[in-house]
Amino acid sequence: MTAAPETLTPVQARQAFRGGLRVPTSGFSPGFAQANVLALPRELAFDMLLFAQRNPKSCPVLGVLEPGQVSSALLAAGDIRTDVPAYRVYRDGALVAEPDDVVEQWREDLVTFLLGCSFTFEAPLRAAGIPVRHMDLGVNVPMFRTSRRCEPAGALSGPLVVSMRPVPAERVADAVRITSRYPGVHGAPVHVGDPAALGIANLAEPDFGDAVDVPDGWIPVFWACGVTPQAAVMESKPELAISHAPGYMLITDLPDAELQVP
Amino acid sequence: MTAAPETLTPVQARQAFRGGLRVPTSGFSPGFAQANVLALPRELAFDMLLFAQRNPKSCPVLGVLEPGQVSSALLAAGDIRTDVPAYRVYRDGALVAEPDDVVEQWREDLVTFLLGCSFTFEAPLRAAGIPVRHMDLGVNVPMFRTSRRCEPAGALSGPLVVSMRPVPAERVADAVRITSRYPGVHGAPVHVGDPAALGIANLAEPDFGDAVDVPDGWIPVFWACGVTPQAAVMESKPELAISHAPGYMLITDLPDAELQVP
Structure with a gap:
């Protein structure tokens, strides 16, 4: 190419x-x-x-x-x-x-x-001046299996998988507002803050993708992830x-x- | 009772x-x-x-x-x-x-x-002072088969069925705005104005429900209707x-x- x-x-x-x-x-x-x-x-x-x-x-x-x-x-x-x-x-x-x-x-x-x-909403996040850390670091977004269960359907069940993007605390509300406008690409976050509440023990060890640090004064923000159905397939x-x-x-x-x- | x-x-x-x-x-x-x-x-x-x-x-x-x-x-x-x-x-x-x-x-x-x-969005329409004509008349909402086709899926195909509510011209924008907040109950109208554009010959002869007049200065507004799957079943x-x-x-x-x- x-x-x-x-x-x-x-x-x-x-x-x-x-x-x-x-x-x-x-x-x-x-x-x-x-x-x-x-x-x-x-x-x-x-x-x-x-x-x-x-x-x-x-x-x-x-x-x-x-x-x-x-x-x-x-x-x-x-x-x-x-x-x-x-x-x-x-x-x-x-x-x-x-x-x-x-x-x-x-x-x-x-x-x-x-x-x-969620690639779709990363562009408007950046356009609003909200840093997308994994893009700035040139790595893949970190993804985690959570302890939260999906609603099962017939033969399919599995855990919710989330992606994590750290956001400066003063921009979290904007990140929620902007991504909620895109329900077709995961929409608003499912969780803001403490990873333990989702059963995530260590942000440095993602289940998929690459680890990304959370700088001082930034908050980890979690969005539902399209890898979720792959986790349901594995289960x-x-x-x-x-x-x-x-x-x-x-x-x-x-x-x-x-x-x-x- | x-x-x-x-x-x-x-x-x-x-x-x-x-x-x-x-x-x-x-x-x-x-x-x-x-x-x-x-x-x-x-x-x-x-x-x-x-x-x-x-x-x-x-x-x-x-x-x-x-x-x-x-x-x-x-x-x-x-x-x-x-x-x-x-x-x-x-x-x-x-x-x-x-x-x-x-x-x-x-x-x-x-x-x-x-x-x-659409019963769900009729309450907020009335709360905003927008008259819901068929309720004021005490009859069922008029519903029409249209000439617009649904996207087929497997063995199922059929026409779009719509409900019609006449709205005073100066409140049409508000009716669009209010109902668009309820995508889970048909959302914003699919058409505003001329019934012929939907293949509806005569508003006085609905395919389901009761006829409702359109007063002078009011505009017929059409919303997608939950009878659509019944029309697909018939077809x-x-x-x-x-x-x-x-x-x-x-x-x-x-x-x-x-x-x-x-």
Whole structure:
């Protein structure tokens, strides 16, 4: 790839990933929503959609590809089996592969869920002068399993997974206000302050992503995270599940602006 | 029944309906959400939930009862088979009965969807001094099939159904603003003004409910309506579907206040 990530259209970015580029998608195609991906067999599709309906903060549904469908208006001229930079394949709840595409693993009965990603609200946070620490440090956002349980649905259950962003104390209210305008990408925080209240023992040891420090005078703020359904897959052990690799998202054609509510 | 409808708690109202009371629910248990009801066989449950996800203005999901479940936190100590004042039973898309309960018709594989109802936003409209014409006239709200198609999902497709409330021209903006705060009960209007743009030939001949006049200087305003899934049932012809009778809603324990967004 010669072009810079921030100059690629979503179609160009998906083509690059289809061609074999394997990099995290932070910074790609600014202004367009990136999505968490989870494909499950049709027999679990109702349970997953119901899990999302009951846990809308962690699982905000941007779109669903029905069985046999590998493209949609969210990924025009795209192919969900190849257009994500890196995938994870789970069998019976165990991670068995992290391939560049899932053409071999694909089945006609798979239903694909595209869920909103907090990358969308990081831009308006920064535009408001609120530092996004993990971006300033050039690392992935830290994510934690919590002791809080999701509402189960059918065969699916699991813990709430959260992302953590430290925010200067005097900007916490603004961070709440700004992110609450984006319910389609996790919305307002689920918790502000003490990590122990969520069962998080040590902020320096995230379950996914990279550790980020909390400077003096800053407060850890926790948002529901799109990795939550992957945690449900690990716990509920469906025979097959395919997801994106954390941080390696699907870049959609959906403008971030359409996700903002008044 | 000796108690007045507006003094009954949701539990008391459901008990009265279970006991045989068959009346429209407008005015019952003010402050608590009333719900559209649709039960479908398990094999159609994913399609219905996806239909709702793709058509959120007409099908805002308040809750789902899984197969075998006849109660939930939305109807504490309740029974979805008996607690609605009047039901409709559809077989292969045709209305075949309007019973007081559906104990005989019930099946263990039925999944019940509870969808928000615009009754919730009529109270704040009136509180803001915006007249709600059909209430002032003491009739049911007029509802119309439109020429606008819903986004289909699997085996389910159908037209958008709307409710119409005439609003004084100078209050239309306020009506939009107030109802947009209630996305869980259809939210902002889908159309303001000319009925012909929605394929509605004659406001005096609603497809459901009662006709309401549009006084001089008032504008017809159209909101997506929870009868939309019943229209999809009529068109898509599942072997069995059970719904409430229009206007005879389920009274839930959900406070209207929880449905308001900032």
